[in-house]
Amino acid sequence: MMKRIAILGSTGSIGKQTLEVIANHPEDFAVEVLTAKSNFKLLIEQASRFHPKFVVISDLAHLDTLQKALSGQPITVLGGQDALNEVVTEKNVDMVLAAMVGFSGLIPVIHAIKAGKQIALANKETLVVAGELITRLAHENKVDLLPVDSEHSAIFQCLMGEQHAEVEKVYITASGGPFRKFDISALQAVTRHEALKHPTWSMGAKITIDSATLMNKGLEVIEARWLFNLKPEQIDVIVHPQSIVHSLVQFCDGSIKAQLGLPDMRLPILYAMSYPKRLNGLFPRFNFTDYPHLTFEAPDSNRFPNLAIALEAMRKGGNMPCIMNAANEVAVEAFLTDRVGFYGITQIIEKTLRQATFLPAAGLSEYIESDREARSIALSFVK
């Protein structure tokens, strides 16, 4: 049966690759909704090619242009953040692929879950901020949360046919980013241009910086904790610079299963969309002799403190990961605009975590308020 997909963030790195996957499988998938924040030019191109029923632009400044450009086509064009919450509940949408970046994905995903839509989740920040709430809502509404993040797709694939009680440990692999071998003084001097050159993955700017600081791995540990109902001590991070082993699961008998493949996000995107089936992937295959050395090493929390900060926020729980996420979003944006250095990111997060109001338990309205408070505190530390 044809699955009709709503792509939140279709103009981003994951969004564009999702459209490639759909173009390769016209019998299996159709585009029902496309959305973007402000890139109306690409959104017009995508809409003209994939014929969705709905197109949403969050930034209202471009709504008029978008409406005019698509006026000859049977497409409903909407604008504003609230429109996202409505389109995801449309009756013809079977699956919502959440590929927005940051906190902005949270509320549309909640609306989609409440409407009973299957969720293919790239937007890891949603689970970092509100993992307990999201997994509970998914359970109550009998909705699958299908991971798109490559590590989580790997774990999900390793868990097929296994019992939850038999899982001893999960190893999340990390490339180590572009600065894996830099010492602290070299790290102090890195520029955003250097940080944006990821050695193995091509991704959006925010996650690329998170990969350079290892915050991305911290976010992924929290994401894994909620997706797979794990205790924090069951999750380990291991640096694997070749990005071929996407993650591993160790079972109670000591056996370890891993999922391997070339670093290509189209594969986890396809698996999330086709699950529980597998479809033919039209991408290049892994060749063992091209990779005679697959290596593994421990992450270094001295040089990359953001990983340890994220693990500590996870252990404290409540709204700590939400505060950390907001501070990180502000700090990464400041780094991307040359207003703070590499370790400035860490300092902003640490200071914000100390000042923001800690709540041991939180619901959606508390997360929204914590996000707002943490952003404003974090911004006060940006020059």
Ligand code: NAD
């Ligand atoms: P990106 O910056 O390339 O794209 C983000 C998309 O979201 C764009 O279409 C943008 O228009 C939209 N968007 C951004 N802010 C928005 C807002 N406030 N309101 C509405 N729309 C908004 O990002 P990306 O690299 O594609 O990453 C998307 C998500 O997927 C992130 O959460 C990231 O951590 C996760 N992810 C990405 C990759 C990857 O390879 N790129 C891998 C794993 C996980």
Ligand code: MG
């Ligand atoms: Mg990942």
